[in-house]
Amino acid sequence: MSKTVVITGSSRGIGFGLAGQFLSCGCRVLVNGRSASTTAEAVERLHPYGEKVRGVAADVSGREGVVLLHREALVHFGAVDIWVNNAGVGHEIRSAWELDEAVIERVLHTNIGGVVHGTIISFLEMRKRGEARSSTWKDLEATDSCSTG
Numbered sequence: 001m002s003k004t005v006v007i008t009g010s011s012r013g014i015g016f017g018l019a020g021q022f023l024s025c026g027c028r029v030l031v032n033g034r035s036a037s038t039t040a041e042a043v044e045r046l047h048p049y050g051e052k053v054r055g056v057a058a059d060v061s062g063r064e065g066v067v068l069l070h071r072e073a074l075v076h077f078g079a080v081d082i083w084v085n086n087a088g089v090g091h092e093i094r095s096a097w098e099l100d101e102a103v104i105e106r107v108l109h110t111n112i113g114g115v116v117h118g119t120i121i122s123f124l125e126m127r128k129r130g131e132a133r134s135s136t137w138k139d140l141e142a143t144d145s146c147s148t149g
């Protein structure tokens with residue numbers, strides 16, 4: 001049975017590449033970016049996969065955005081089998097004390113908060129179905145490229 005995959009921050013970059021890879025393996029994929037336009041563009045680029053790809057704009061730097069993304073995934077696909085915490089932002093390479101507070105907040109909320117909320121929210125729903133398992137990139141490296149079981 002084809003798996004359903006949510007990839008945060010998949011409107012471009014590594015997340016977009018992962019979306020294409022999961023789709024080519026027969027999965028259904030929900031792509032995500034902060035804005036409706038970047039998300040719609042990503043879905044458009046993946047149009048050969050038809051109904052197997054959906055897009056939801058949501059900012060995962062806050063818990064509400066993660067809840068929205070997860071809820072929309074359930075609406076579109078009925079369940080989430082794989083949740084990839086990919087969204088991340090960088091900052092100028094400077095000493096920490098030279099960074100604006102707003103930049104520090106954005107990086108922490110996205111790169112740490114987004115991962116924590118994404119993991120908890122998707123894990124709880126998967127656990128209800130008795131299918132929760134947490135993996136790291138190291139685990140994935142040890143599997144075949146299309147082995148999502």
Ligand SMILES: NC(=O)c1ccc[n+]([C@@H]2O[C@H](COP(=O)([O-])OP(=O)(O)OC[C@H]3O[C@@H](n4cnc5c(N)ncnc54)[C@H](OP(=O)(O)O)[C@@H]3O)[C@@H](O)[C@H]2O)c1
Binds near residue numbers: 039059088
């Ligand atoms: N590239 C590298 O060499 C490298 C190395 C180590 C780790 N990483 C990590 O790998 C991940 C992907 O990197 P990348 O180079 O592919 O990044 P990227 O090209 O800058 O893409 C980042 C993606 O995250 C989305 N995004 C950013 N903030 C978001 C938020 N708050 N909510 C939802 N989506 C958000 C962006 O979408 P929108 O702009 O449309 O919102 C975009 O789709 C990041 O976590 C990064 O830290 C990358």
